[in-house]
Amino acid sequence: MANNEDIFKKIISHAKEYGFVFPSSEIYDGLSAVYDYGQYGVELKNNIKNYWWRAMVQYHENIVGIDSAIFMHPTIWKASGHVDAFSDPMIDNKDSKKRYRADVLVEDYAAKIEDKINKEVEKAAKRFGESFDEAQFRATNQRVVEYQAKITDALARLNKNLTDNDLAAVKQLIEDLEIVCPVSGTKNWTEVRQFNLMFNTQMGSLSEDTNTIYLRPETAQGIFVNFLNVQKTGRMKIPFGIAQIGKAFRNEIVARQFIFRMREFEQMEMQFFVRPGTELDWFEKWKAERLAWHHSLGLGPENYRFHPHDKLAHYANAACDIEFKFPFGFKELEGIHSRTDFDLSAHQQFSGKKLQYFDPELNESYVPYVIETSIGLDRTFLAILSSAYTEEKLEDGSERVVLRIPPVLAPIKAAILPLIKKDGLPEKAREIMDALKFDYLCQYDEKDAIGRRYRRQDAIGTPYCITVDHQTLEDNTVTIRERDSMLQERVSIDAVSEIIRKKIAVKL
RNA sequence: GCGGAAGUAGCUCAUUUGGUAGAGCGAUAGCCUUCCAAGCUAUAGGUGGCGGGUUCGAGACCCGUCUUCCGCUCCA
Numbered sequence A: 001m002a003n004n005e006d007i008f009k010k011i012i013s014h015a016k017e018y019g020f021v022f023p024s025s026e027i028y029d030g031l032s033a034v035y036d037y038g039q040y041g042v043e044l045k046n047n048i049k050n051y052w053w054r055a056m057v058q059y060h061e062n063i064v065g066i067d068s069a070i071f072m073h074p075t076i077w078k079a080s081g082h083v084d085a086f087s088d089p090m091i092d093n094k095d096s097k098k099r100y101r102a103d104v105l106v107e108d109y110a111a112k113i114e115d116k117i118n119k120e121v122e123k124a125a126k127r128f129g130e131s132f133d134e135a136q137f138r139a140t141n142q143r144v145v146e147y148q149a150k151i152t153d154a155l156a157r158l159n160k161n162l163t164d165n166d167l168a169a170v171k172q173l174i175e176d177l178e179i180v181c182p183v184s185g186t187k188n189w190t191e192v193r194q195f196n197l198m199f200n201t202q203m204g205s206l207s208e209d210t211n212t213i214y215l216r217p218e219t220a221q222g223i224f225v226n227f228l229n230v231q232k233t234g235r236m237k238i239p240f241g242i243a244q245i246g247k248a249f250r251n252e253i254v255a256r257q258f259i260f261r262m263r264e265f266e267q268m269e270m271q272f273f274v275r276p277g278t279e280l281d282w283f284e285k286w287k288a289e290r291l292a293w294h295h296s297l298g299l300g301p302e303n304y305r306f307h308p309h310d311k312l313a314h315y316a317n318a319a320c321d322i323e324f325k326f327p328f329g330f331k332e333l334e335g336i337h338s339r340t341d342f343d344l345s346a347h348q349q350f351s352g353k354k355l356q357y358f359d360p361e362l363n364e365s366y367v368p369y370v371i372e373t374s375i376g377l378d379r380t381f382l383a384i385l386s387s388a389y390t391e392e393k394l395e396d397g398s399e400r401v402v403l404r405i406p407p408v409l410a411p412i413k414a415a416i417l418p419l420i421k422k423d424g425l426p427e428k429a430r431e432i433m434d435a436l437k438f439d440y441l442c443q444y445d446e447k448d449a450i451g452r453r454y455r456r457q458d459a460i461g462t463p464y465c466i467t468v469d470h471q472t473l474e475d476n477t478v479t480i481r482e483r484d485s486m487l488q489e490r491v492s493i494d495a496v497s498e499i500i501r502k503k504i505a506v507k508l
Numbered sequence B: 001g002c003g004g005a006a007g008u009a010g011c012u013c014a015u016u017u018g019g020u021a022g023a024g025c026g027a028u029a030g031c032c033u034u035c036c037a038a039g040c041u042a043u044a045g046g047u048g049g050c051g052g053g054u055u056c057g058a059g060a061c062c063c064g065u066c067u068u069c070c071g072c073u074c075c076a
Helices: A002-017 A039-058 A075-079 A102-131 A134-140 A142-164 A167-176 A220-224 A227-233 A279-296 A342-351 A377-388 A425-436 A450-460 A470-475 A493-503
Strands: A021-023 A035-037 A063-065 A087-092 A099-101 A193-196 A200-203 A211-214 A240-249 A264-274 A304-308 A318-326 A329-340 A357-359 A364-366 A369-376 A389-393 A399-403 A414-418 A442-444 A464-468 A477-482 A488-492
Touching (some): A002 A021, A039 A240, A039 A279, A039 A377, A087 A167, A099 A102, A102 A134, A102 A142, A102 A167, A142 A167, A220 A369, A227 A240, A264 A279, A279 A369, A329 A342, A369 A377, A414 A450, A425 A442, A425 A464, A425 A470, A450 A464, A464 A493, A488 A493
Parallel strands (some): A414 A442
Antiparallel strands (some): A021 A035, A087 A193, A240 A264, A264 A369, A464 A477
8 A cells, every 4th residue: 555655656746757747836835736737748638638529529420519618607506506515514523623514413413303203203102002193193292392393493593594694693503402513522613614615706897796606616517508509509319419528626625636636627528418218228328338438548447447326416316437446546537427307407497498309209398318427537637647657677677667658648659869969860850850740749859868768758658769870861761669668660761650640549 | 624744956865963055866068879767078956935033153943834745524
């Protein structure tokens, strides 16, 4: 375990040293849980996006993409349930140092009293035998009525306080109910504080005239609110999908593990609209298809597994994660959810617009059901980076660090290297560079010994090194060195472009 | 937010009880070299996280503060 932690640290510092990922605002001491992508990081990231986009949009005739704005009408987040689900009143017990959701404490209190009522009912039922009338007992037994009143009163106050957003009153309620910390047993509570998991900002430059706007915590809603636009203008027929890649923002309470959990992150999502009743079939189909996509990257199938959700989110009737074996263990990489018609129905209700599809086969209209595939771009980046990072001991006893990034995703596809910096070799190498740079991203390097330059390219995951030597000047051939095997092959300059192009092609 | 650890050059680290900051690697320029790190020369790079205190003198001691890392709380 300590070893894995060690490797993870090395990966993080390698990512920084070689221009993949920098801590945000570093010269100002950093900004917690925010990272910037450097010159190679942005290439890798773009390549991942492109690989996903092609697999989803280009290879499926019935999936199209959009790019919706990050700012959206605030009511969207009420409809989606995020305004409620993302703002929790929290309270800490000063003695046990434990943190609780204030509303849950009150609800637990109510549940305890509910237990007492049930015990009273059970006792009475035993006492009265067959003639027991439970409803009458509940309505008339003095103790039960008192208990019930306490519950009703507590929950009513809680509800009112939360609606009014009156946190002081919530604390007062907890004190009035004499709720104690389950761990320390004391009533030594802090103030109730609101934890807003959504970021917000103001739209409208006049301060008295502003609206609170949320930074989206997921990209999906931008797809749902454009469902009709895309379906009608694209003449889409169910089943069909809408894909989107974009930033999302979550005010995580703690954010750790490098780019695995960031406050600002990027998702690659696809919402697939299906006929009600068929959603679980499509759920299974997309699970299989998405897993196949991951496997196609060649990081090793043993590094992936499904993790079915026991506890479903408020919008789902089935959910499953694809987990990847990161250096810190198996963690979620992609989520596949059967979101039912929750979102479209909610938006239909809140907007007053009919969000339905007329199905000519059934000759009826319905709100489509939705299967969502949502993959974390930054997590995919980390999965690739951490599985690519390799420290090797070579036969001659030397060591090298190599990033075995799948060639299709590698930031730099080829390096063009004159063997030595004289005898006209640099000029020849430049010619090749100038021709190849229109095909894919290349790098020219003439500084230092050839071996050192190979290692530099290994460290950033460049799959191919093209070396110009004296023989090149005689017969127009160069050597191509393959990163992982370090083997070289001599080929004609004219053939180089096509050889490498084939090796970096998308294959699914 | 709580507890623990740490902040010295781009990176890894040194600086023996307080005496005006150093190495290796890396970088840059050049030399040498016809194929896999560690050949030669030169150069650049640090207000020692920040602020205050003790002292003739603080990177070292004290206090505060910020940031990062590890653990806990949360994760729709």
